[in-house]
Amino acid sequence: EIVLTQSPGTLSLSPGERATLSCRASQSVSSSYLAWYQQKPGQAPRLLIFGASSRATGIPDRFSGSGSGTDFTLTISRLEPEDFAVYYCQQYGSSSWTFGQGTKVEIK
Amino acid sequence: QVQLVQSGAEVKKPGASVKVSCKASGYSFTGYYMHWVRQAPGQGLEWMGWINPNSGGTSSAQNFQGRLTMTRDTSISTAYMELSRLRSDDTAVYYCARITCDSASCYMDVWGRGTTVTVSS
Numbered sequence: 001e002i003v004l005t006q007s008p009g010t011l012s013l014s015p016g017e018r019a020t021l022s023c024r025a026s027q028s029v030s031s032s033y034l035a036w037y038q039q040k041p042g043q044a045p046r047l048l049i050f051g052a053s054s055r056a057t058g059i060p061d062r063f064s065g066s067g068s069g070t071d072f073t074l075t076i077s078r079l080e081p082e083d084f085a086v087y088y089c090q091q092y093g094s095s096s097w098t099f100g101q102g103t104k105v106e107i108k
Numbered sequence: 109q110v111q112l113v114q115s116g117a118e119v120k121k122p123g124a125s126v127k128v129s130c131k132a133s134g135y136s137f138t139g140y141y142m143h144w145v146r147q148a149p150g151q152g153l154e155w156m157g158w159i160n161p162n163s164g165g166t167s168s169a170q171n172f173q174g175r176l177t178m179t180r181d182t183s184i185s186t187a188y189m190e191l192s193r194l195r196s197d198d199t200a201v202y203y204c205a206r207i208t209c210d211s212a213s214c215y216m217d218v219w220g221r222g223t224t225v226t227v228s229s
Contacts, residue, residue: 001170032213037153044203044222045145045153050215088153092214095167097143097155 002026002093004100012108019076021103023089028069033092036065036074039102040085048087049074079105110134112204112220119226125192128223130204137185138162141207143216144178144189146200154200158207159187194227201225 003026013019023034031052037045047056049065052072062077076083084107089100115129130142144156157168159178166178177190187204202223205216 035213035215037216039153044219045205045216046219047215047217050217051213054213056215056217090153090216096169099145099153099155101152 001096002029002091002098004089004091004098006087006089006100006103008103009101010104010106012106013079014108015079015081017079019074019079019083019105021074021076021087021105023067023072023074023100025070025072025091029072029091029093031068034065034067034072035090037088037090038083038085039088045088076105081107110206110218112206112218114202114204114220114223117224117226119228120194121229122195122227124194124227125190126194126225127188127190128202128204128225130187130189130220132185132187132206135206137180138182141209142178142180142187143205143207144176145203145205145216147203147222148197148200151200156189156202161187191225194225196227199225199227 005024007022034052036049038048039045048059053065064075066073086102086104088102113131118126120126138161141158143158146154159166161180168176175192179188204220206218208217
């Protein structure tokens with residue numbers, strides 16, 4: 001099973017700042033099957049990015065994804081108040097889907 | 109609109125089973141795989157398995173093999189997840205999520221709101 005490790009565990013930033021979230025895989029992952037989700041308290045996860053770098057429908061362009069192989073990044077260019085949440089990366093490989101443990105983006 | 113509506117919260121005793129439903133609307137139910145994901149209190153997301161609503165074929169994560177049964181009723185566009193031999197650490201919110209696959213990728217693009225399952229004696 002491929003293990004995804006996200007860092008940092010918590011990111012403390014102010015609105016307007018740039019957020020850079022990392023997702024590292026224990027072995028190479030197909031970019032086609034790397035996605036990012038946002039989750040707010042009491043809500044279901046929401047798809048942000050699929051195929052490592054494609055934004056889902058309705059996702060603002062301040063969200064961007066990049067990376068390949070074992071290292072992937074989610075960048076939020078300028079944090080808006082509604083962006084403070086937990087973010088998960090996810091991958092599919094070897095007939096199994098796995099999630100990272102999440103990065104919490106909190107208001108500083 | 110496309111949505112997944114899940115059944116209500118459940119409280120079960122250890123050793124019992126729970127069955128959660130997920131009713132799809134706004135799209136062709138048999139055209140998309142359905143996945144189940146759970147989240148224990150204060151924890152991250154854990155993939156459980158999927159069902160192909162068209163064929164009924166399933167695949168489960170190793171952690172759940174032998175305890176997880178996924179079924180569907182195409183006449184009412186509903187998927188079901190049944191977890192048996194419940195333990196206290198099965199207490200979690202259980203989500204169904206539709207998988208969309210295009211020519212280049214697959215992703216969970218529609219999620220139910222979740223069903224809280226509490227296992228307590």
